[in-house]
Amino acid sequence: MAHQETTENLSKEQITFNDYIRRGDDFVRIQIYRNALEWYNLALQMGIDNSIPKRKISECKEKINGDNKIIAFVLFLAAIVLSVVFIVNH
Numbered sequence: 481m482a483h484q485e486t487t488e489n490l491s492k493e494q495i496t497f498n499d500y501i502r503r504g505d506d507f508v509r510i511q512i513y514r515n516a517l518e519w520y521n522l523a524l525q526m527g528i529d530n531s532i533p534k535r536k537i538s539e540c541k542e543k544i545n546g547d548n549k550i551i552a553f554v555l556f557l558a559a560i561v562l563s564v565v566f567i568v569n570h
Contacts, residue, residue: 497528504536513540513547 487495506517516539524533 493526493528497523497526500526501532501536504533504540508536508540511543513543517544522543 500519500523504516504523507513507516507519517537520533520536520540523557524530524537
């Protein structure tokens with residue numbers, strides 16, 4: 481049986497906070513970190529429990545930075561390959 485979170489004892493703000501975190505987590509699962517950051521930042525702005533969104537924001541930023549390094553490296557390699565092709569053909 482699937483686990484369902486009970487919301488009967490939670491405030492409206494806590495329910496919204498949990499929803500923002502859950503939405504961010506959904507984007508992390510499909511590796512869309514920039515969208516996840518938006519949801520975690522909304523949760524952080526609520527000021528309910530800053531440790532959770534701060535940790536998740538940090539993790540997303542690490543993933544984004546890692547992705548940016550990979551993209552930069554691939555572009556660098558592509559520039560080298562194009563340079564070699566140009567030199568060989570001329």
